[in-house]
Amino acid sequence: MTSSRLHTVALVLSLLVLPACLEDGPAKIAWNDEPRALDDGWEIGAPEDHGFDREKLREAFRPFFSEDELVPAISLLVIRDGVLVAEGYARDLGDVHRKNAIMSATKSVTSLVAGIAIDRGLLDPERPLRELLPAQVAGLDERKTRITLPDLLTMRSGLDFSNDDFSMAMAHEVKGDGLRYILERPLGAEPGTRFAYQDCDPHLVSGAIQAATGKTLAAFADETLLGPLGIRDRRWLAHGDGVTYGPYGLYLKPRDFAKLGLLALRGGRWGDRQLVSPSWMLASTTSRVFPSDPVSLTGLGYGFYWWVRPEARAFFAWGHGGQYLYVVPEDDLLVVLTAEPDTNIDGGDIWPEAFFGLADRVVDSLR
Amino acid sequence: MIARILLSFACLALAWPVQASSSDDDRPNRIGFGLGVPHVQIREELTRRFRWDGFGGLLALGYEHRGAGMRHAASLELPAAWVTNRYDAGGAALALRLDYTLLVPVAELAGGRLWAGGRYRWDHALQYFADWDEEHLYWLSAHELGPAVAWELAVAPTQSLRASLSLPVVALASRPPAERTNKIDDLKSVGFLLGRPHEDMSLTSLHEYVSVEGAVAWTWSFSETWLLQASWVMRYRRHAAPLAVQLLENALVTGVAHDF
Numbered sequence: 001m002t003s004s005r006l007h008t009v010a011l012v013l014s015l016l017v018l019p020a021c022l023e024d025g026p027a028k029i030a031w032n033d034e035p036r037a038l039d040d041g042w043e044i045g046a047p048e049d050h051g052f053d054r055e056k057l058r059e060a061f062r063p064f065f066s067e068d069e070l071v072p073a074i075s076l077l078v079i080r081d082g083v084l085v086a087e088g089y090a091r092d093l094g095d096v097h098r099k100n101a102i103m104s105a106t107k108s109v110t111s112l113v114a115g116i117a118i119d120r121g122l123l124d125p126e127r128p129l130r131e132l133l134p135a136q137v138a139g140l141d142e143r144k145t146r147i148t149l150p151d152l153l154t155m156r157s158g159l160d161f162s163n164d165d166f167s168m169a170m171a172h173e174v175k176g177d178g179l180r181y182i183l184e185r186p187l188g189a190e191p192g193t194r195f196a197y198q199d200c201d202p203h204l205v206s207g208a209i210q211a212a213t214g215k216t217l218a219a220f221a222d223e224t225l226l227g228p229l230g231i232r233d234r235r236w237l238a239h240g241d242g243v244t245y246g247p248y249g250l251y252l253k254p255r256d257f258a259k260l261g262l263l264a265l266r267g268g269r270w271g272d273r274q275l276v277s278p279s280w281m282l283a284s285t286t287s288r289v290f291p292s293d294p295v296s297l298t299g300l301g302y303g304f305y306w307w308v309r310p311e312a313r314a315f316f317a318w319g320h321g322g323q324y325l326y327v328v329p330e331d332d333l334l335v336v337l338t339a340e341p342d343t344n345i346d347g348g349d350i351w352p353e354a355f356f357g358l359a360d361r362v363v364d365s366l367r
Numbered sequence: 368m369i370a371r372i373l374l375s376f377a378c379l380a381l382a383w384p385v386q387a388s389s390s391d392d393d394r395p396n397r398i399g400f401g402l403g404v405p406h407v408q409i410r411e412e413l414t415r416r417f418r419w420d421g422f423g424g425l426l427a428l429g430y431e432h433r434g435a436g437m438r439h440a441a442s443l444e445l446p447a448a449w450v451t452n453r454y455d456a457g458g459a460a461l462a463l464r465l466d467y468t469l470l471v472p473v474a475e476l477a478g479g480r481l482w483a484g485g486r487y488r489w490d491h492a493l494q495y496f497a498d499w500d501e502e503h504l505y506w507l508s509a510h511e512l513g514p515a516v517a518w519e520l521a522v523a524p525t526q527s528l529r530a531s532l533s534l535p536v537v538a539l540a541s542r543p544p545a546e547r548t549n550k551i552d553d554l555k556s557v558g559f560l561l562g563r564p565h566e567d568m569s570l571t572s573l574h575e576y577v578s579v580e581g582a583v584a585w586t587w588s589f590s591e592t593w594l595l596q597a598s599w600v601m602r603y604r605r606h607a608a609p610l611a612v613q614l615l616e617n618a619l620v621t622g623v624a625h626d627f
Contacts, residue, residue, distance in 0.1 A: 022420075022615055023416075024410075024417055024452075024453060025416030027417070171553070237549075251548070342503060345414050
């Protein structure tokens with residue numbers, strides 16, 4: 001029996017000790033906020049040479065490296081006067097070379113590409129869906145055939161297709177023509193009357209761009225936007241029918257993501273080329289609707305797939321998790337944040353109110 | 368790699384010649400049913416370097432043929448646990464374990480009998496960490512083969528203790544790829560849950576995959592053919608690729624068995 005007692009003691013000790021065995025590691029790495037010189041077209045500069053108080057800017061980075069704040073954050077870039085003055089990576093320095101899902105910030109890229117197609121006369125914003133996507137609306141409720149491009153660009157198609165269902169349904173259940181499937185959804189409101197943030201609308205815009213240009217959204221973007229910006233290492237997911245996802249699905253490296261923000265800050269100009277017309281940039285970054293649900297979005301405006309923050313005279317692209325291109329034209333300032341899209345693991349998404357705290361500190365660090 | 372496979376078979380071969388000195392010939396077959404409470408810990412670096420842990424439930428079914436010179440045992444275990452991390456994020460940890468063990472007596476040791484042999488196990492562990500807009504399944508699925516030993520001691524006429532250890536040396540194992548696009552996992556499909564982890568199986572060994580299981584069990588024969596069993600099982604598994612994952616499970620299991 002002595003033997004069994006020994007076993008019992010061993011058992012109890014093991015049960016007490018073993019549950020603590022696996023290490024609970026840190027979420028973030030050591031502080032780093034100085035941009036590295038890479039051969040990627042970005043000019044690197046010192047913050048104080050571009051109007052920043054270095055210590056205040058450093059303080060702005062504090063929550064980015066905190067274990068308890070902005071937990072999903074991956075990268076934070078600050079660009080002023082077109083110069084990269086601060087750049088931090090919270091999880092891995094190698095993330096500078098890693099493509100990350102920009103999630104719904106993809107919508108803002110879709111808007112840029114739609115603007116290019118319109119600028120080039122390939123896409124007419126006044127034409128309704130019965131002319132933009134005739135095959136997909138054939139035989140459907142006549143009201144759906146009257147949906148316009150501005151309705152889609154402001155999330156007012158009226159179609160009832162919740163984002164809670166859209167992405168997984170499109171990925172796994174919808175076979176064949178995804179655009180037709182979307183348009184067969186019931187109308188929850190008259191087109192053009194009600195804002196509902198739904199992924200189905202920008203996906204229809206992608207379909208319209210494909211129909212108008214003869215190229216997928218991704219291919220047309222490569223040719224007219226991403227290529228001229230020097231963005232060649234990207235991934236853009238497509239539905240099974242070949243139509244590029246318009247609402248999400250674009251994967252970019254942080255610095256390439258920032259190039260899109262700088263383009264927007266420059267009113268569509270990149271170097272000596274006007275890639276997107278100033279009129280489209282102005283139109284798409286001007287508030288057209290004012291979402292009130294959820295309450296935390298109250299006070300924000302929405303243009304053509306760009307969010308607007310009137311109180312800060314800023315506009316921004318925003319993707320789930322914490323993907324932001326935050327543009328402050330008056331200060332010639334761009335703040336870029338990327339984050340893990342699997343955010344529940346970190347206790348939650350970086351919503352605008354949390355991001356604004358960071359962005360405002362960056363703005364306040366300007367002398 | 369081939370040397371390791373040969374080594375594992377050599378371990379089995381070495382165990383063959385020794386014969387048992389007693390037998391369970393009267394009722395050589397045993398079936399059992401058990402319920403348990405596992406405490407599961409996971410550190411999946413494909414997500415973060417966090418520890419997830421939590422308690423759950425476990426269902427176990429087993430069959431054993433207790434011959435005089437050889438034992439065959441097969442069992443099925445279905446543990447499930449709800450695990451959380453330090454940010455109170457939750458996730459489900461599920462597993463399916465199916466194994467077959469063959470043991471032969473090799474020695475008398477410390478008043479008990481030492482058995483040795485080999486074990487095959489399919490250990491299919493799945494973790495799912497929920498999110499509103501992004502859903503991925505993580506897994507460590509492995510078909511393992513390696514030596515196993517057990518030591519049995521009769522502590523009373525109707526009671527016995529058994530300690531066992533197994534250490535697979537070769538496995539066909541599968542892990543998720545390091546980079547996956549969003550919306551790619553069809554989590555509503557049982558076929559996906561079982562099939563996807565089998566798409567990228569690769570032969571591996573101790574340099575990359577470590578799996579060890581230790582158990583202590585107490586058995587009480589409360590009638591001529593019925594037994595009550597209580598056990599503690601500790602399992603640890605680690606796979607190094609594409610980023611490290613570690614699973615540690617401690618389970619208390621109790622159940623009944625019937626000899627026939």
